[in-house]
Amino acid sequence: MALYIPDPVAKRLPMYYRYLKETELKQQVFISSSELAQLTGLTASQVRQDVNAFGGEGRQGCGYPVSELKQHIEKILGMSKQQHMIIVGSGNLGRALFRHKAFAERGFTTVGLFDSRMSSAARNKTLPVKHISELERFTAEQKVDIAILTLPAEHAQAMAERLYRCGIRGFWNFAPVDVQLPRDAAVVNVHLDESLELLSYRMENPE
Amino acid sequence: MALYIPDPVAKRLPMYYRYLKETELKQQVFISSSELAQLTGLTASQVRQDVNAFGGEGRQGCGYPVSELKQHIEKILGMSKQQHMIIVGSGNLGRALFRHKAFAERGFTTVGLFDSRMSSAARNKTLPVKHISELERFTAEQKVDIAILTLPAEHAQAMAERLYRCGIRGFWNFAPVDVQLPRDAAVVNVHLDESLELLSYRMENPE
Numbered sequence: 001m002a003l004y005i006p007d008p009v010a011k012r013l014p015m016y017y018r019y020l021k022e023t024e025l026k027q028q029v030f031i032s033s034s035e036l037a038q039l040t041g042l043t044a045s046q047v048r049q050d051v052n053a054f055g056g057e058g059r060q061g062c063g064y065p066v067s068e069l070k071q072h073i074e075k076i077l078g079m080s081k082q083q084h085m086i087i088v089g090s091g092n093l094g095r096a097l098f099r100h101k102a103f104a105e106r107g108f109t110t111v112g113l114f115d116s117r118m119s120s121a122a123r124n125k126t127l128p129v130k131h132i133s134e135l136e137r138f139t140a141e142q143k144v145d146i147a148i149l150t151l152p153a154e155h156a157q158a159m160a161e162r163l164y165r166c167g168i169r170g171f172w173n174f175a176p177v178d179v180q181l182p183r184d185a186a187v188v189n190v191h192l193d194e195s196l197e198l199l200s201y202r203m204e205n206p207e
Numbered sequence: 208m209a210l211y212i213p214d215p216v217a218k219r220l221p222m223y224y225r226y227l228k229e230t231e232l233k234q235q236v237f238i239s240s241s242e243l244a245q246l247t248g249l250t251a252s253q254v255r256q257d258v259n260a261f262g263g264e265g266r267q268g269c270g271y272p273v274s275e276l277k278q279h280i281e282k283i284l285g286m287s288k289q290q291h292m293i294i295v296g297s298g299n300l301g302r303a304l305f306r307h308k309a310f311a312e313r314g315f316t317t318v319g320l321f322d323s324r325m326s327s328a329a330r331n332k333t334l335p336v337k338h339i340s341e342l343e344r345f346t347a348e349q350k351v352d353i354a355i356l357t358l359p360a361e362h363a364q365a366m367a368e369r370l371y372r373c374g375i376r377g378f379w380n381f382a383p384v385d386v387q388l389p390r391d392a393a394v395v396n397v398h399l400d401e402s403l404e405l406l407s408y409r410m411e412n413p414e
Contacts, residue, residue, distance in 0.1 A: 005412070010405070010408055010409075010412075011405060013404070013405070013408060014398070014400070014401030014402075014404035014405055014408075015398070015401060017401075017404065018383075018398070018400075018401065076408065076411070076412075077404050077407050077408045077411070078407045078408060078410060078411035079404065079407060081407075083407065091303075092302065092303035092306045092307065093303045093307070095299065095303065096298075096299035096300045096302065096303035099299045100299065100300070100399075102383070102400060103400070103403060106400060106403070106404070108403060108407075145410070146406065146410075169410060170406055170407075170409075170410045171406075172402070172403060172406050176225075176309070183413065184413055186406055186409035186410040186413065187406075187409075188402055188403075188405055188406040188409065190399075190402055191221070191222070191225070192307075192397075193221070193225075193309060193310070193313060194221030194222060194224075194225065195221075195379070195395055195397055196310060196313070196315060196379060196395075197220070197221035197224065197284050197286065197313070198217070198218060198220070198221055198395055199353065199377055199378075199379050199393055199394075199395040200284050200285045200286060200288075200290065200315075200377075201217055201220060201221075201283065201284045201285060202217075202377075202393035202394075202395065203285060203352070203353075203376060203377045203393040204283070204284070204285035205212070205217075205283075206390070206391055206393065
C-alpha cells in the first residue's frame with residue numbers, strides 16, 4: 001500500500017479503530033460520518049477527509065461499512081502481525097506493563113524483561129527478570145521487534161542505541177526524553193508527565 | 208488570562224514546556240523559532256504561529272527569551288498550583304503510578320489509593336490501599352482535585368460519575384474507554400493500546 005497518510009491522520013487511526021470495534025460489537029453494519037464525528041469529537045467533514053486520506057470507502061446513502069473499514073485500518077496499522085516485545089527497566093512501570101494482559105490480545109507479546117540490577121523480586125524468581133548483559137545473546141537467538149523503555153531518562157538514549165544495534169526497530173519509550181535513532185527505526189515517545197500537564201491546563205481553562 | 212488557545216496548540220504546550228526547561232538548564236538565554244522547530248519536529252513557521260497563539264513574545268533578532276517563555280507556559284498550564292490526586296484501581300498500573308515520584312516534583316501529590324477489593328499487599332499493609340466505600344468520607348474531609356482511573360473499562364464510567372459527585376473535576380483516565388462527564392470536568396484519556404498501535408503503524412510505514 002503506497003498510500004501516504006499525513007501524520008495527524010495517522011495518529012487518529014488507532015482511535016477510529018477503537019470506535020469501529022465498539023460499533024461492530026453492537027452489530028451495527030454501517031456508520032455515518034456524523035456518527036463517527038460524535039464519537040471522536042471531530043467534525044463530520046474532518047471525518048470524511050480523514051477516511052479519504054487513509055483510503056477508506058463509504059457507500060452513497062449508507063455511510064461506511066463498519067467491518068470493512070475496521071479491517072482496512074487493521075491492515076494499515078499492521079495489526080495482523082505478531083510482534084515480540086521486550087521491556088528494559090523492571091521498575092514499577094516496567095513491571096506493570098509486563099503484567100498487562102491486553103497487549104497480547106492485540107498481537108503484542110512480551111518475551112522478556114531486562115534490568116541492569118536484579119531486584120529482590122527477580123532474585124526470588126517471582127519475576128523473570130533477565131540481566132541486561134544477556135541482551136545481545138537473547139536478541140540473537142529470538143525475534144524481538146519492539147523494545148519498551150521504562151528506565152531513567154539519563155540511560156534511555158544509550159540503551160536505545162544498544163537495542164538498535166541488536167536489530168530492534170520499534171521503540172516505545174516511557175523515559176521522559178525523546179530518543180533519537182536512525183530513520184529506519186520507529187519511535188513513539190509516551191510522555192506521561194505531559195499528559196498530566198495537559199489535564200492541569202484543561203482544569204484551568206474549562207471549555 | 209482570557210486567551211483562547213486552539214486545542215491542537217494546547218496539546219503541544221507541555222512539549223514546548225519540556226524543551227524550554229531543557230534549554231534553560233543549558234543556560235541558554237534566547238531560543239529561535241528554528242531551534243524550537245528542530246527540537247519539536249515542527250516547522251519554524253508553525254512554532255511562530257503556536258507561540259503567537261498562546262501569547263508568547265519574541266525579540267526582534269534574538270528569538271524567544273527562554274525563561275520568560277517557560278514561565279509564561281507554566282502559568283497557562285496552571286503548574287504553580289498544588290494538586291491533590293487519588294488513584295482508583297490498585298492493579299499493576301495503579302500501583303506503578305502511586306509509586307511514581309516525578310509527579311510530586313511537579314506539584315501533583317497522590318493522597319490516596321482506592322480499590323473495591325483489598326489485595327494481599329493491602330492486607331499486609333505494604334500498600335496503603337483504602338476500600339472504595341471510604342471514598343465519600345475521604346473526599347469530604349480533604350481536598351482532592353484529580354482522580355486517576357486505573358480500573359477495568361466496564362467500571363470506569365460509573366466510577367467517574369461517582370467521583371464527580373464527590374466534587375472531583377479532573378480525571379486522568381487509563382481505562383480503555385472514553386469517560387463522559389459534565390462540561391465543568393476536565394478529562395484526559397490515556398489510551399496506551401492506541402499508542403502501541405501507532406508504533407505498529409510507524410514500523411509498517413517508515414518515513
